[in-house]
Amino acid sequence: MQVVTPDSCRLPINAIIQGDCIQVLQMFPEQSVDLIFADPPYNLQLRHALLRPDQTVVDGVDDAWDRFEDVQEYDAFTRAWLGACRRVLKDDGTIWVIGTYHNIFRVGAIMMDLGYWILNDVIWHKTNPMPNFRGVRFQNATETLIWAKKSADQKKYTFNYHAMKHLNEEKQMQNVWHLPLCTGAERVKINGKKAHSTQKPEALLYRVILSSSNPGDLVLDPFFGSGTTGVVARRLKRHYIGIELDPAYVEIARTRIEKTPVSVCDDAMLATRSKRDMPRVGFGQLVEAQYLRVGQNLYSSDRNVVAIVRADSQLQWGNITSSIHRIAALAQHKPAFNGWEYWHYEDQAGRLVSIDSLREQYRFDQGVAD
Amino acid sequence: MQVVTPDSCRLPINAIIQGDCIQVLQMFPEQSVDLIFADPPYNLQLRHALLRPDQTVVDGVDDAWDRFEDVQEYDAFTRAWLGACRRVLKDDGTIWVIGTYHNIFRVGAIMMDLGYWILNDVIWHKTNPMPNFRGVRFQNATETLIWAKKSADQKKYTFNYHAMKHLNEEKQMQNVWHLPLCTGAERVKINGKKAHSTQKPEALLYRVILSSSNPGDLVLDPFFGSGTTGVVARRLKRHYIGIELDPAYVEIARTRIEKTPVSVCDDAMLATRSKRDMPRVGFGQLVEAQYLRVGQNLYSSDRNVVAIVRADSQLQWGNITSSIHRIAALAQHKPAFNGWEYWHYEDQAGRLVSIDSLREQYRFDQGVAD
DNA sequence: GGGCTAGGTGAATCTCCGA
DNA sequence: CTCGGAGATTCACCTAGCC
Numbered sequence: 001m002q003v004v005t006p007d008s009c010r011l012p013i014n015a016i017i018q019g020d021c022i023q024v025l026q027m028f029p030e031q032s033v034d035l036i037f038a039d040p041p042y043n044l045q046l047r048h049a050l051l052r053p054d055q056t057v058v059d060g061v062d063d064a065w066d067r068f069e070d071v072q073e074y075d076a077f078t079r080a081w082l083g084a085c086r087r088v089l090k091d092d093g094t095i096w097v098i099g100t101y102h103n104i105f106r107v108g109a110i111m112m113d114l115g116y117w118i119l120n121d122v123i124w125h126k127t128n129p130m131p132n133f134r135g136v137r138f139q140n141a142t143e144t145l146i147w148a149k150k151s152a153d154q155k156k157y158t159f160n161y162h163a164m165k166h167l168n169e170e171k172q173m174q175n176v177w178h179l180p181l182c183t184g185a186e187r188v189k190i191n192g193k194k195a196h197s198t199q200k201p202e203a204l205l206y207r208v209i210l211s212s213s214n215p216g217d218l219v220l221d222p223f224f225g226s227g228t229t230g231v232v233a234r235r236l237k238r239h240y241i242g243i244e245l246d247p248a249y250v251e252i253a254r255t256r257i258e259k260t261p262v263s264v265c266d267d268a269m270l271a272t273r274s275k276r277d278m279p280r281v282g283f284g285q286l287v288e289a290q291y292l293r294v295g296q297n298l299y300s301s302d303r304n305v306v307a308i309v310r311a312d313s314q315l316q317w318g319n320i321t322s323s324i325h326r327i328a329a330l331a332q333h334k335p336a337f338n339g340w341e342y343w344h345y346e347d348q349a350g351r352l353v354s355i356d357s358l359r360e361q362y363r364f365d366q367g368v369a370d
Numbered sequence: 371m372q373v374v375t376p377d378s379c380r381l382p383i384n385a386i387i388q389g390d391c392i393q394v395l396q397m398f399p400e401q402s403v404d405l406i407f408a409d410p411p412y413n414l415q416l417r418h419a420l421l422r423p424d425q426t427v428v429d430g431v432d433d434a435w436d437r438f439e440d441v442q443e444y445d446a447f448t449r450a451w452l453g454a455c456r457r458v459l460k461d462d463g464t465i466w467v468i469g470t471y472h473n474i475f476r477v478g479a480i481m482m483d484l485g486y487w488i489l490n491d492v493i494w495h496k497t498n499p500m501p502n503f504r505g506v507r508f509q510n511a512t513e514t515l516i517w518a519k520k521s522a523d524q525k526k527y528t529f530n531y532h533a534m535k536h537l538n539e540e541k542q543m544q545n546v547w548h549l550p551l552c553t554g555a556e557r558v559k560i561n562g563k564k565a566h567s568t569q570k571p572e573a574l575l576y577r578v579i580l581s582s583s584n585p586g587d588l589v590l591d592p593f594f595g596s597g598t599t600g601v602v603a604r605r606l607k608r609h610y611i612g613i614e615l616d617p618a619y620v621e622i623a624r625t626r627i628e629k630t631p632v633s634v635c636d637d638a639m640l641a642t643r644s645k646r647d648m649p650r651v652g653f654g655q656l657v658e659a660q661y662l663r664v665g666q667n668l669y670s671s672d673r674n675v676v677a678i679v680r681a682d683s684q685l686q687w688g689n690i691t692s693s694i695h696r697i698a699a700l701a702q703h704k705p706a707f708n709g710w711e712y713w714h715y716e717d718q719a720g721r722l723v724s725i726d727s728l729r730e731q732y733r734f735d736q737g738v739a740d
Numbered sequence: 741g742g743g744c745t746a747g748g749t750g751a752a753t754c755t756c757c758g759a
Numbered sequence: 760c761t762c763g764g765a766g767a768t769t770c771a772c773c774t775a776g777c778c
Contacts (some may be wrong), residue, residue, distance in 0.1 A: 100493040108475025121471035131769035134754035175508040284537030288573040295635025312533035
C-alpha cells in the first residue's frame with residue numbers, strides 16, 4: 001500500500017527554485033499555495049534610447065527577459081503561467097498580478113478568460129515617478145495590480161480588512177496606494193549598479209501580503225527576481241516559494257533574504273499618506289469645475305486691474321498671459337504676490353468677491369459629498 | 371456626373387443621433403472626427419453564469435460555456451464599436467475610453483488588437499467614492515481611462531501639454547486625476563431622481579477635451595448618455611456629434627445642451643500656444659535682421675565660453691565654425707544641445723540676456739507688422 | 741554634526757522636418 | 760525610405776562632497 005505524502009511536504013518551503021515557472025509549477029501538487037504574487041515581464045517594447053533634457057541617458061529596461069517576438073507570443077506565455085498558477089492555487093486563495101498599460105489589459109482579459117474573478121484593480125500611485133521628458137504624454141505615475149480570486153463562486157478568501165483600515169488612519173483602505181519607488185538603501189546594488197532593473201518596494205509587498213494572507217500561509221512568487229516577496233513574507237512570518245529563471249537573480253535573492261531579520265517593520269512607514277498630503281486645490285480646479293467661467297473677468301479690489309480667465313487657468317492681462325500670482329505681482333510692480341488674495345470676481349449683484357472664497361466653497365462642496 | 375459632397379457636410383455637426391452607434395457610424399465618412407470620447411456599457415451580466423472552482427470537472431463545462439458565451443458577446447460588441455470608431459477617426463486623431471475593472475481589461479486588449487496604440491492609462495481617482503459596505507474588498511475609488519492614438523506609427527496627435535501643465539500649478543500633469551463625482555446641481559435630475567445612472571462630471575470631460583483637441587475640432591461620443599461631452603465641447607468651442615440609443619437620454623441631453631450658454635470668449639482664451647506650433651525662427655533670421663551683429667560675442671551663462679557671430683549665422687569658437695547648437699554641445703562635451711538655451715548676449719548695461727528672448731522679440735515684431 | 745549644493749536616477753512604448 | 764540637424768523637454772528624492 002502506497003503512503004501518500006501530504007501535498008505540502010512535496011513543496012520546497014521557503015526556497016527559491018531556479019527554472020521556468022511554467023515547467024516548475026507542473027511538478028507542484030494542485031491547490032497547494034494560499035497566495036500568489038506575480039510580477040511578470042511587461043513587454044515594454046522600448047525602441048529607442050531616451051534622453052533627459054540635460055542629454056543624459058535614461059537607463060531603461062532592455063533586459064532579454066522583457067523581449068517577445070509579438071503579442072501572440074506574449075499572450076501565449078501569459079496564458080500558460082496564469083493557468084499553471086491557477087492549478088496550484090488553493091480554492092480559497094487569491095492572486096495578485098502587477099503591470100502597466102503595456103501589458104495589464106492583456107493580462108486582465110486572460111485572467112478573466114481563465115476563470116479568475118477580479119476583486120479589485122489596485123493603483124500604485126508612485127510618489128516620485130519619472131517625468132515625461134519630451135512633454136508628449138501625461139506623466140506616467142502608476143502601475144496597476146489586479147487582485148483576483150480563483151473563481152466567481154468562490155465563497156472564502158482572506159482579506160484582513162481591519163489591518164488595512166489601521167494602516168490607513170482608521171478609514172477604509174482604498175484601491176489607490178501612494179508609495180515611493182524602491183530607491184536608496186533598499187535598492188539592491190552590485191558594484192554600485194542596480195542588481196535588478198525592476199525591483200519592487202517592500203512597502204508594496206507588505207500591503208499585498210498583509211491584506212490577503214495570514215501568518216503561516218504559503219506565498220508563491222513565480223517571477224521572483226530580486227526576492228522582495230520572500231523578504232516581506234519572512235518579515236511577516238509567511239512561508240514563501242520563489243521561482244526564478246536567471247541563476248544570477250536567484251543568488252541575489254538568496255543573499256538578500258538571508259540578511260533579512262524575521263521581524264515586523266514599522267507600520268507607520270507604510271501608512272497611506274493622509275489627506276493633507278493630497279494635492280491642494282489649485283486655481284485650475286476652480287476653472288474646470290466652473291466655479292469660474294472661461295472668459296470671465298477678474299478684478300483687483302479697487303477694480304483698476306482687470307484680467308480674463310483662460311481655459312488653461314492662466315490669466316490674460318493685456319497681451320500678457322500668466323498665472324494669477326504672476327500677474328498680481330506684475331500689476332503691482334512687486335517681485336511676487338499671492339493671487340488668491342489679489343483677485344476678485346463679480347457676483348450677481350455686481351459686488352466683488354475674493355476668489356479665495358471660491359476655493360473654500362470648492363473644499364466645502366467636496367467635503368459635503370464625502 | 372456626380373457631385374461629391376465634402377465629407378464634413380455629410381456629418382450632422384453639433385447634433386445628437388438616436389440609434390445604435392455601430393450602425394450609425396457606418397454611414398459616416400472615413401477619417402472625419404478629431405477626437406472620440408466613449409463611455410461604453412460594462413454590464414457583463416455574468417451573475418447567473420458562475421464558474422465552478424475546478425474547470426476539469428465534466429459537469430462544470432456547461433457553466434463555463436455559458437459564461438464564455440456572454441463574454442464573447444461583450445467582446446464582439448466591443449470589437450464592433452471600437453472598429454467603427456477607428457474608421458471614422460482621422461489619422462491624426464486620438465480616442466478616450468472610460469471603464470472599470472469589470473470591462474476595461476477586455477476593452478484595452480481589444481483596442482490593442484485593433485491597432486490602437488495606448489498613450490496613457492489615466493486614473494480618475496474619485497475624491498468622494500462610495501465605501502465598500504461589507505468590508506470584503508478595498509474601497510473602489512477609481513475608474514480608468516485609456517487614451518490611445520489610431521496606430522503605433524502615427525506621428526501626429528494633439529496634446530496640449532502646456533495647457534495641462536498650467537492647470538496643474540506649473541508641473542506636468544500626471545495620469546492620476548483627483549476629481550469629485552458628479553453630484554449636486556450638476557447632476558441632471560428628473561422629479562428628484564437622477565436622470566442617468568453614470569453621468570460623468572464635466573471636470574473630467576474638460577480635461578479630456580482641453581488636453582487632446584483644439585477649438586473648432588469635431589468630438590464624437592458614441593455613447594452620449596446625458597450629453598456631458600456635448601456640454602463641455604460647447605463650452606470649449608469644439609464641435610460635437612453624440613450617438614445615443616435611448617430616445618429618453620437623447621431628449622435629456624438635448625435639453626441640457628440647449629441650456630448651456632455658447633462660450634462667447636475669444637478663441638485665444640481657449641488655446642495655449644506651445645513653442646512647438648509657433649512659427650520657426652532660425653538663428654540666421656536674427657542675424658539678417660540685425661538683432662545680433664556680425665562679430666558680436668555670445669556667452670555661456672557663466673561667461674566661460676565665448677563665441678563670435680559670423681555673417682553666415684554660424685558661430686566661431688576658437689578654430690571651430692558651426693551652428694549655435696553644435697558648439698553649445700561641443701563646449702559641454704554633450705552629444706547635442708539646444709543653442710537657444712545656451713547662448714547669451716551682453717545688453718547695454720553689460721548684463722547677459724538669453725538669445726531666446728531675441729527670438730521672442732522677433733516673433734512679436736513680426737506679429738505686429740502683420 | 742549640520743546645512744547647503746551639485747549631481748544622479750527611476751518598468752518610458754517620449755520629435756519633427758527636409759534633403 | 761533613411762539620415763541628419765534643429766530644437767523642445769523634467770520631478771521627487773537620494774547621495775556625496777564641501778564648508
